[in-house]
Amino acid sequence: RRSSKRPRYSGPPAWPIVGNVLPSRRVWLKLAEYAKTYGGIYSLRILGTPVLVLNDARTARGLLDDKSALYANRNLPKMVELCGMDRGVVWEHDPARLRQARKLLHAVLQPRQLEGYRAVLDRHVAFLLRNLRDTPGDWANHLRSVTAGVAMQISHGYEIINPKDPYLEKANEFVENFADASLPERWLVDWLPFLAWLPEWLPGMAFKRKARKWNAHYTALAEEGHQMVKNELKKGTAGPSLTQKALTESKPGEYTDDVIAFTATQVYTGGADTGFSTLASFILLMLEHPDIQLRAQEEIDRVIGTDRLPSYCDRESLPYVDAIMTEVLRLRPPINAVTRTPSQDDVHEGRLIEKDTIVIINFWAMLHDETLYPDPLAFKPERWLERDAKTRDGNVFPLEVVFGFGRRICPGRHLAQQLVFTAMARILAMFRITHAQDLDGKPISPRGDYGEGGIVYVDSP
Numbered sequence: 001r002r003s004s005k006r007p008r009y010s011g012p013p014a015w016p017i018v019g020n021v022l023p024s025r026r027v028w029l030k031l032a033e034y035a036k037t038y039g040g041i042y043s044l045r046i047l048g049t050p051v052l053v054l055n056d057a058r059t060a061r062g063l064l065d066d067k068s069a070l071y072a073n074r075n076l077p078k079m080v081e082l083c084g085m086d087r088g089v090v091w092e093h094d095p096a097r098l099r100q101a102r103k104l105l106h107a108v109l110q111p112r113q114l115e116g117y118r119a120v121l122d123r124h125v126a127f128l129l130r131n132l133r134d135t136p137g138d139w140a141n142h143l144r145s146v147t148a149g150v151a152m153q154i155s156h157g158y159e160i161i162n163p164k165d166p167y168l169e170k171a172n173e174f175v176e177n178f179a180d181a182s183l184p185e186r187w188l189v190d191w192l193p194f195l196a197w198l199p200e201w202l203p204g205m206a207f208k209r210k211a212r213k214w215n216a217h218y219t220a221l222a223e224e225g226h227q228m229v230k231n232e233l234k235k236g237t238a239g240p241s242l243t244q245k246a247l248t249e250s251k252p253g254e255y256t257d258d259v260i261a262f263t264a265t266q267v268y269t270g271g272a273d274t275g276f277s278t279l280a281s282f283i284l285l286m287l288e289h290p291d292i293q294l295r296a297q298e299e300i301d302r303v304i305g306t307d308r309l310p311s312y313c314d315r316e317s318l319p320y321v322d323a324i325m326t327e328v329l330r331l332r333p334p335i336n337a338v339t340r341t342p343s344q345d346d347v348h349e350g351r352l353i354e355k356d357t358i359v360i361i362n363f364w365a366m367l368h369d370e371t372l373y374p375d376p377l378a379f380k381p382e383r384w385l386e387r388d389a390k391t392r393d394g395n396v397f398p399l400e401v402v403f404g405f406g407r408r409i410c411p412g413r414h415l416a417q418q419l420v421f422t423a424m425a426r427i428l429a430m431f432r433i434t435h436a437q438d439l440d441g442k443p444i445s446p447r448g449d450y451g452e453g454g455i456v457y458v459d460s461p
């Protein structure tokens with residue numbers, strides 16, 4: 001494998017055989033720390049697998065935007081494959097199926113198409129406001145419901161009325177399984193794929209039984225959702241959705257049933273928790289920064305008045321609220337890192353990047369780069385009102401970074417901004433976010449612990 005004489009990117013020293021050892025918790029922090037010594041792009045080797053880490057947005061663009069075809073794949077973790085979770089979008093590795101899936105998502109999630117869902121979005125945000133008014137202590141669940149509700153409405157036209165809805169519970173179970181299966185540090189089989197060939201009855205093979213169970217669960221969920229829309233179409237009651245559009249408006253053979261079913265299911269995977277994570281971070285940050293909250297409320301009162309609620313169309317006239325959204329996503333990106341892999345050997349800046357290298361895109365490091373954002377751990381929306389020459393550069397503006405790069409850029413980025421902006425602006429217009437109080441009248445601080453998975457959200461509000 002090491003036959004080429006071309007130099008490779010250097011990186012931290014590695015142990016023989018095992019190579020570099022990374023922490024199992026918050027690996028992006030360690031990777032960002034290494035960047036201080038080894039720069040915006042450096043290499044690691046883990047159990048013989050070459051790994052390249054991208055820590056700065058300009059370097060990432062040079063690879064992922066400029067050579068987008070070469071870096072369009074994600075390396076497929078063996079556990080994800082065993083679970084059949086490579087069907088859909090995120091881990092889809094069949095180029096023809098991926099093309100269909102991305103085209104379908106684009107057909108529904110591009111800004112012009114989203115206008116058709118504006119009323120759906122406003123209705124779900126209205127439920128959110130009502131729920132927050134009635135039971136504010138349950139704010140995290142209410143935030144979860146709004147993002148889940150919008151995602152399901154768009155994927156299947158499915159209206160969640162009851163939070164204990166059995167289809168929603170199944171979808172949530174899938175999201176958990178999906179996040180678990182995607183964590184490479186959890187599964188030895190990701191690093192030693194031959195384990196997948198050993199019989200299931202051997203000790204240490206529990207992962208195979210789990211994979212079989214999760215595979216069946218995912219298949220049943222995708223088929224159930226798909227069948228539900230087909231039945232509604234037969235009855236003439238199907239509302240607009242990605243599945244309805246694909247089944248009724250596409251040319252024959254444009255999308256297979258299988259691609260439609262799994263792509264629709266991944267709208268929920270991609271959209272529900274990322275939106276929840278962002279809104280939960282927003283609530284916690286507003287609680288910590290009452291001065292910023294007040295300034296945003298003053299802006300809303302001045303620009304919108306009190307006769308109506310702000311909407312997405314007001315984004316340009318509410319620059320401070322917009323800046324809050326940007327800064328929440330910069331400081332607490334819901335996805336801290338993702339991976340890609342080159343489909344063949346590449347030479348970049350005179351250095352060899354071998355085919356099948358795991359390329360880690362470390363969004364966290366990019367969004368906390370102190371040369372771009374001084375005092376990077378502080379929440380300062382005003383950075384985005386007075387953007388200097390460095391941060392005015394679209395290459396490094398957080399909303400151009402946090403949704404990824406190249407061919408696998410987040411297809412839900414327009415929907416995400418519409419939903420998150422509308423919810424933030426309306427919450428600010430309607431409520432003052434303050435600490436709950438205990439029986440003695442003392443303020444209770446939420447713990448606000450962030451989880452560890454692929455999507456990082458507040459586990460214990």
Ligand code: HEM
Binds near residue numbers: 151403
């Ligand atoms: C604040 C909200 C969101 C953030 C920060 C976010 C961020 C991301 C990122 C970083 C990626 C990986 C991009 C890459 O590899 O370069 C991604 C992929 C994806 N996102 Fe989002 N996302 C958000 C909301 C959504 C929504 C609302 C949807 C669906 C409606 C969605 C659907 C997807 C899908 C399906 C993928 C996989 C695309 C692929 O692999 O080709 N996301 N997102």
